[in-house]
Amino acid sequence: MDFHISLAGRGELAAQIYRQLRDAILDGRLRQGERLPPTRELARSLDVARNTVAVAYERLTADGFLEGRAGAGTFVSAPVRPSTRRRAPHGTGVRPRGVWGEIAATEMRRSPPAFDFRVGTPDLTLFPLESWRRLVTRELRMTAAGYLAPEGHEGLRVAIARYFGVSRSVRAAPDDVIVTQGAQQALDLVGRVLIEPGDCVAVEEPGYPPARRLFHSLGARVAGVPVDAEGLDVTAIPRAARLVYVTPSHQFPLGTPMSLARRTALLSWARQRDAVVIEDDYDSEFRFEDRPLEPLQSLDRSGRVIYVGSFSKTLAPMLRLGFLVAPASLQPALRVAKQLTDWHSETTAQAALARFIDEGLLARHVRRATRQYAARHALIAAFLREHLDLVPSAAGLHLCARGEVDPARAPEVAVESLPSYYAGPSEQGVVLGFGGIPLERIGEGLRRLIPALRVRPLSL
8 A cells, every 4th residue: 555644733633633534534545454554664665763653543543444354464444435535625716718618428328227218328249359359468468569650550540541441432551540549539639730710610410519529629610500411511512611521431320421423522522622531430340232332531632631540439438439531731740630639559459460460360259240240230120110100221230210209108118319519400300229129139129119299100
């Protein structure tokens, strides 16, 4: 036990030691069963007589806070009282910038619901844990590296460029890749490099709320641009926008892909307006029909698109690994921004993921998981098609449907309401994720959801 005690002056030293140890026990810094240092050792570190420490220990023992064990030492005997845990000062003189009073954190459930149709969660039982453990163990046994370059582990950048070049036609060399702690950090880095306070940033409406809140926190004026069956309405992008955030392969949350005509129009708009497009390709690896359209990044010929990817949906959120591919003109600034933010992402996981990709384990996992998710996708799609207005979607880990829904009438079923993805006026609907619920529980979960829906009358 390494515990700090600060003595003020030389008077009543035993009393000071007593009070500080007692307070540490009461507020939980010293836990029940924890061993205290011998009196001689603590006295030497405090530069006091050993008898002074002994007196403090004796008082604490008499009051029931400590107990001596023959041949073992002195231990904390009193349980922690949660209501008296030590807290930071309650000062009210220091305030954050005003914008932080306008932005709420994403609510995290502390316990899983009975039927979990929340969006953004992959099935962790599909994660090849044994293979991952083998690769991490191998990296831990190797000589520990020092600080990495801010852009990340070289082997992982090579693997990402090769894998996504084949699977998604992304045009990138290893030097074009910057490894991040998930897609959200990638968006933060881009915002730090490109957004000046007051700049206009265009986002999809409906769209991904964390991206909208992030750009707002950086001082941007965030403008929602409507989405229809072909994707983002390019003609509705504000003239003042210099940054556009889109999810063209699988629009979030509707699920529709952006048509080729719209992709071409968006790239033309960015070129004419000297603007940048962030392409978030968040879960397009999982496709159940049709061939995917090429990403914007592969169609871009003027260096206007920043491609953002993540392994949180493909593998597991706990990895906190993503990446971005940026035009050469932005790479130096992005590397500096990454270094200033966290220096670099976690070393062992990066090295393990590089081997995971190189050994073909990622491709194998995607194929296996896609088969599993396809059955869930089909079951939920059939249900939504029967009861609501299903938005067609052939990829990803969620489905969306328009219609009147009251989730409060099915409290044991966790779903996302479509209005929660709008910043302004919205249409009614529901978004159901299927990564976090096993196939065998989907049927019962959907049955319990029926009271929350305005069910269509049966045709006669």
